Amino acid sequence: MPSPGDAIASRAESPKKQTRLYAEDLTLAYEQAVVATDLSVEIPDGSFTVIIGPNACGKSTLLKALARMLKPKTGGVHLDGKLISSYRSREVARRLGLLPQTSIAPSGITVGDLVARGRYPHQKLLRQWSSEDEAVVTESMKLTGVLELSGRLVDELSGGQRQRVWLAMVLAQQTSILLLDEPTTFLDIAHQVEVLDLCADLHEDKQHTLVAVLHDLNQACRYGTHLIVMRPGGEIAAQGNPSEIITAELVEDVFGLPCRVIDDPETGTPLIVPNARKKRSEDDGPVAVHEHATL
């Protein structure tokens, strides 16, 4: 069945090779379970790219592949003109930072010590803490507003504070490409906005290229400058500027959710408003929307 999303999907066009980070013809799989095939994406330099899609469509898997955490079965991820797999791990970590979905703060560690761990790719056995390390860590903590917390234990912080500490750690890596895997999960709405505002600042003021996996479509449209919309099965349904690609047809096609797309009264970006329950059941029976953990 041809779907409206296909018309604007840029999968057919081959990625422009001059961007710093792009993936070509990826087959992604965990053990035997194939998550995606023939996946090609391009991360425009200087963009705030947001990957969205239904649960278990392979969003996080794609992000992991882009960060070299998952080795693609076929195809390759290119970073700065070379296959990412040809770099040494430390070299990748100096070019590209990743905030995974689950990070463990060692018990009893202070905020400053945790952020300092972000300097690892720049340190050596006998060069453990240079004044540059100190300056970068201080600056990262200042940017994320956690400098005054530096002596506190991470265990004692609130969820929002903790997420800002993790962001500071990734910033201390000093990479201009940042990949964030669901940075807003487990946060209440105010803290979600706080973290996303911070990301937007990093994007605008520091000219960082950001790639984030987000669940909330409206947040994705509001903050993202470039969207990658994935379908279950790891297929790209559309990619491009949110205002240009997000339509009610696309959302219904990808998420199976009848809705209206209006202009966000605050920002003018697309705002997805699900149809009323009654109206939906009249249209085409009940729509099952499962909220399970994503891959």
Place this chain on the structure above:
Amino acid sequence: MNPVITGRVLRTRRETLSLRVDGRTFTVCVVTVLALLAVMTVTLTTGEYPLSVGEVLGAVTGAGEGAADFIVNTLRMPRLLTAVLVGAALAASGAILQGLTRNSLGSPDIIGFNNGAATGALTVIIVVGGSMYQVAIGALLGAVITALLIYLFSFTRGVQGFRFVLIGIGLNALALAVNSYLITRANLYDALSAQAWLLGSVNGRGWEHVTAAALALAVLLPLALYHSRALAMMELGDDSAKALGVGVQRSRAVLIVTSVLLAAFATAAAGPIAFVALAAPQLARRLTRSSSPGLVSSALMGALLLAAGDLLIQRMFPTAQLPVGTATGCLGGLYLIWLLASEWRGKARYA
């Protein structure tokens, strides 16, 4: 400006060298070394033939008289040094493994390295009827094979500390069963020497044991220290560590191999001594108040624990020939319980 990180930073003027030193860890290490030196002095000077410190020093430097020379260099020193080195090796092995599995039960004596080594040794004693050297080689092989089995069963499908520990406990039980079976099949003489080996003791150890343990430590400890920064990063979870440029797979493989070999050499030299590998890193971790056991502080603590335990059983039960494991169990166990109890009474911050 307030320092953003804890600990002290030592830098050379042009910053070719900059080191982070945790003040508390440093103090703990110094105090442990002093305590160890005290225990060593008492061990060498007291006993059936009391010697003065001067006489001991004379014997050590080769200027001693016949009796003092014999007592120090043939009887007391090899036994003491074996205890110190074996203790350090076991504790370092435990510290690495506990760090890797992020589980304080992930220590070589719990997950079967020691009993696996015993299986190897017993096989040599009972089935082959080999010499002491062959027994040691059997112990080494036993530990390595046990580790390989755990690795095969648990590491093929991702690395999870808990899984590793559980499979280790299973293999430990298996090794124990095999050991019991081997003893029931042995003749009386073999069974006796097997049982003597199983007790785990530094009694009657000579310079060859010291040399073997020292060589193992000299090679393996620096290797482990080099990779311990990666180990500290793995505390953040594998994904974060990888994202920060840690070669997780390689470092983990190297660390597991060093841990197994440290435990294997220690067991080959002194038999399966229980509890040091489990308790010493935990003691060190709690004293240094760090999130995972440090390698150096743990090794020093293990050396102190075993040397002190051996001193205790030598002086308190001179005729009983108790295995040193009983003493380390008592000393370390009581101390650990006390530490845990006082910690819970205070703030349960580092539990």
